[in-house]
Amino acid sequence: MLRLKYVCLLGAVGVTALDNGIGKLPVLGYNTWNVFQCDYNDTVLLAQAQAMVQHGLLEAGYKWFMLDDCYSSKNRSTEGAIVADPQKFPSGMKNFTQKLKCLGFNAGIYSDAGYRTCGGFPGSYGNEAKDLETFSDWGFSYLKYDNCYIPFDSVTQENAYGRYKRMTDAIEARSKTTGSTPMQLALCEWGWQQPWIWAGRLGQSWRVDGDIRPWWSSLASIINLASFISSQTDFYARNDYDMLEVGNNDIGTPPGNLTFDEAKSHFTTWALLKSPLLIGTDLTKATAETISILANKDILKIHQDPDIGQAIAPFRWGKNADWTSDPQYPAQYWTGNSSYGVVFMLLNTLDTPQTMFFNLTESWAIRAGRVYSVYDMWSHTLNGTATRNMSVTVPPHGVSALLLNDVGPEPTGMEPFCAGYWQCTYPNGTYYSN
Missing domain, CATH: 2.60.40.1180 (Golgi alpha-mannosidase II)
Structure with a gap:
């Protein structure tokens, strides 16, 4: 096992947050990827949103519905705009987000800082302002921004920071021009270049590692990383430990899925670390155990603390x-x-x-x-x-x-006189001896 020195673990001292008036607290909601990947349509997704309402999760604070990859056609329009897949969204993307909002949800969407998304659909590199306009027009106010299909170094002449900054700049410019609220930006950089040090200058959250899996070894590995970087979370800027796998194919069903106790550990750790809490399981099949974990109001109260933003x-x-x-x-x-x-x-x-x-x-x-x-x-x-x-x-x-x-x-006369008795001294400077 690798034993690291204290001085090497801290990275930056504290986090530099992009405080632009949005994203003070970590989001609560649903993300489509871990359940459906590319196999969905608007009817399937709205059924998940309706299940969230029926199970009381919307009322518990899960107010965001995040549409991940694969929602668009493979090619842009003749005007260069991203086009919603007409098979998946036959009534259009605006209709979809309006239905979400009627249920009480805010809508989030996905894109990529490269030429294509990880699923092979149009990415936003070189089209940041145009795509931002499209997403906003469709009714989305949160953007998960991935890191696939990166252009050649001779094209970008930038590292990850610069590629992501292109979208941050587009968000800022659009907000100033239109007087609108800036879109929240969640960076999905996978931790390769220590985003917990720099990403708070660009967005409200950043992924710290690869994709989560619904078994204990995956959780333990992510928690191990969190052990060294949890101090980088605060208001407006936070580590994102990836989606909640609570209830994946029903808690406790082998092979590979989490037991009930493991699912509680997963939810508790993510919530108290102030990570975004985005459910990544099929809620139309959710058991009472699953809902009892996700809707724990005492844990969620700490996660959404309005006065203290730091993680444990x-x-x-x-x-x-x-x-x-x-x-x-x-x-x-x-x-x-x-x-x-x-x-x-x-x-x-x-x-x-x-x-x-x-x-x-x-x-x-x-x-x-x-x-x-x-x-x-x-x-x-x-x-x-x-x-x-x-x-x-x-x-x-x-x-x-x-x-x-x-x-x-505490009661008077307790001995030892100090809990850390080896540091405890009398007024004359002599140490107390237990």
Whole structure:
């Protein structure tokens, strides 16, 4: 296993956000790719939107419906515009987005910074302003922007930053010219050039890795990367860990799909990391278990916190030494602040149940010498109080998500006098010895 030094992990210190008035909070919604790829039409997609309404997901905050690749004809019009596939959208793209809006959704669409999309349809390189006008006219206000079919270096004379900036510039220019709200831009750069360092200057989110898969090893690998870059997320700019696979072909159905506990871990981690939450499963077949995970209001409340935009971050790795990169066993102990209390996430990356112990003051957000109430964000119950430390039993590949709130000073006379007793001194400068 690779053991990395602390100084090499931070990349940029903090994130530079493109604060243009949109995208303050991460989006919640649906994306068509992981379920349908290119095999869909407007009727099939509207059935997913209607299922979201029926299952209460729209009410829970999932207000975006994202149309991914393969929606267009293979060739542009004689005027050079992208043309919606008439077989998939026989009533036109405007009609489709109007139906989505009647249901209560905002609409997002997909394109590419190269000559073609990853599916081989017209990309937007060299046509940024024209395509932006088309997307806006169709009724879309969010753009997922991919990274396939890149022109030769001698053509672009730019790296990924410059190619993506062409669309950012087009968005800014159109907003100024028309007085309209800028379109949100989600960069899909796959993490090759560390977008968590620079992409916040261009868009509201950026993909950090390749495509997610609906099994535990894929989740663990992504969480391992997140262990080192979670601090790069804040208001208006955030790491995108790819789509939610919760409910893929029904939770717990082999081969390869997530168990119920793994699906809870997936959703909890993505939400508390403040990633965009875009459902990538067939909701017309969703079980009650699937909906119970996706609609967890306590977790979503942290995800949509209006006052604190930072993600949780590890305070201890657990199985491995701190700052160890291991795609099988990422960091297990995480914490962060919120408007509703101090967040703790305990992630059991092992194949057996584990009793996970920690000192409260391992979290930077905890005050020493205080007692904290403990709220479980999955059972939705208050579970007494904790003083100095606590233990939680977590199932294999499972998660515990806790919210702690200060309820007063700890009892007098507790020993050791400090939770970190090795740092504790008397007024005369001598160390306390446990």
